[in-house]
Amino acid sequence: MATQTAATSMAAALAASLPAPSAAPVTTAPTYEAIPASMSKVIDIEAEIPLHTVQLDGLVATKILKHAREAPASTAHGLLLGLDLDGVLEVSNSFPLPHGGDDDDKATKSLARYQGSMLRSLREVQSDDSVVGFYQATSLGAFFNQSIIDTQAIHQDKLRHGGVVVVHDITQTARGNTSFRAFRLTASFLDAYKKSNFSSASLISHRLTFSSILEEVPLKVRANPLLSSFLGALAEPSSSPELGGGSKTSETFPPNFHVLELGATGLTRNLEQMVEAIDNYRTEEGNIAYLSRQIARERAKAENYVAKRKEENQARVAQGLAPLPEEDVTRLFKIPPEPSRLESLLLLGQIDAYAKSLGGTAGAGLVKMYGAKAGSGGV
Template sequence: MAAAPSMAAALAASLPAPQAAPAPAAPTYEAIPASMAKVIDIEAEIPVTTVQLDGIVITKIIKHSREAPSATAHGLLLGLDLDGTLEVSNSFPLPLHGGGDDDDKSTKSVARYQAQMLRSLKEVQSDDSVVGFYQASTMGAFFSQALIDTQAIHQDKLRHGGIVVVHDITQTARGNAAFRAFRLTKSFLDAFKKSNFSTPSLIDHQLTFSTILEEIPVEIRTNALLSSFLNTLTTPTPSPLPDASPAEASTSSLPPSFSNLNLGAIGVVRNLEQVNDALDSYRTEEGNLAYLQRQIAREKSRADAYVAKRKEENASRVAQGLAPLPEEDVSRLFKIPPEPSRLESMLLLGQVDAYGKSLAGITSAGLVKMYAAKANSDI
């Protein structure tokens, strides 16, 4: 019986000794190069200083604004922020938001459409990161409660706060594609989160209609193929005819446009109507605020008179050796309304200012044209 263990021991000794498993090498991490440290902005510490719009985005926004039934065209902007530049590479329109009894149903429908579009873009390996939204406007007047509310939500939810790109349809109709990018200021956001736009709050935050939004520079980016195509359209080519007139010696794919020489007051009447409507709305809002202020002052005077009368009665009772009457809560006896919000009046002032600047631009250009025509006609 003792031979079995010895044989097992001899067999085990004849086998090669098992090799120890090599210890796993410690992982090494390469430091992020200095050139990429700003690009890989994980914590969103680099503020956005420039908005870069692709040519396809410009085309989509102009097409949507032109085909929209009214100046309410809006949609989402998609892209990525790199080294302080918000690169907008794609966009898609959103359906019009209905009102009335179907307001909640319309909101859910728009949310479903937005989620479906983002999901479809992700499936085709396209940019699906929302970086803001765009809004069409007429004559530069884009101040509205809806724009402020939407931008406030974006700045609270999105990575870098998001931006709103405003497209002026009126300027585009005159041949000038006007695109401006904005975001809400920190002082306005502070007052907005507190829902306090009373007079003391506006003074503390130094808020006016010009400090609601801050503008960000906009750049337009086109690829090399599109730039080459535009150059071929604008570069004149010599005429193949040997006896061509000087006017036809060189031609281009784009015919000359003389719309800038039109002396007609294009848009002046409509602009004046918009100014008058905005001023009427502002006057109505100021009248409502004045009525509420008088109502608040009336209730405060009644409360102060009640407190003064109660103090006189208590002083008289103490002089007679009687116990003073208990002091009652004035806020329960008198319903003093809170001070009204002045946000709507600020937005209306912003619209009046925008219409005024647009009117000044139209009239100044028309005045220069008339002086030029007068000089050429020797009148």
């Protein structure tokens, strides 16, 4: 007992002789100064790196597939969210946009309110809310239309890297081949679009054809490891515990022999769409020819008027009289402007897409028929 008391007093004396422990240092929170708006573009290093790849997350691909399947016809469209890093546009999320109604002005305002509400909600849950483009469902690969051009032109003017439009072909999905392609407007077309000049001279100077309106950006779909493992587990046969664990049940994903059917799925619809596009192109070309003839007649009248006034002034000068004042021809003759050929370019793009889809369908059907013939022993 005496030994224990001595040890306690010695420990107390040692503790009293040691210096008092210093208080823990208080960490101060770092302060950040806001970047001035005038300097935000100067220090944006990512903006200097050109975009070369679009990486679509697997979740985004499934959301687009679901929206395209549930939406009527090919009206499915929505916004893509993500970020661009080292020249790769990483699309990590998306949300669908409602289809516009009959009243364009009212539908546009409603769409803007919905879009703003969705972005605010994503920001509140700390999810990606940076718009990097939009997606559009299409049929038979014919995605050339005025709506896509106008929307993409706005994105390339407002977004840092211009954004992309991801086109999803629902007909290819119905055939078992999921199709996602990313596009951007070319610089030459964007220059003509900003000037609103698609006359013949402008098309020649910008070297524009239907194939040079959009440029394709390489796209790849990224599936995270958990999703890949889940799909792999679904595809494997599973054992049944009720049967002792030794028997194997059928696969969750049964084999699909739909691609081996000899019937040309959608071939008739493809032909109908192509004929309709060709008719629309011929109508548009007829309208352009009619307006061109009107322009030629008005110009001829103006040129004849100028020639007559010039001859009359020469005669008056020869007689010693003062020449008549020259009048503004544009006020006397209303020469209409040259019609835009943008609609013709878009229709040619649609015809080309329908032709390629028809060629692919016909080629696959021909191979199936030859294979069936060989398998049946025919010569």
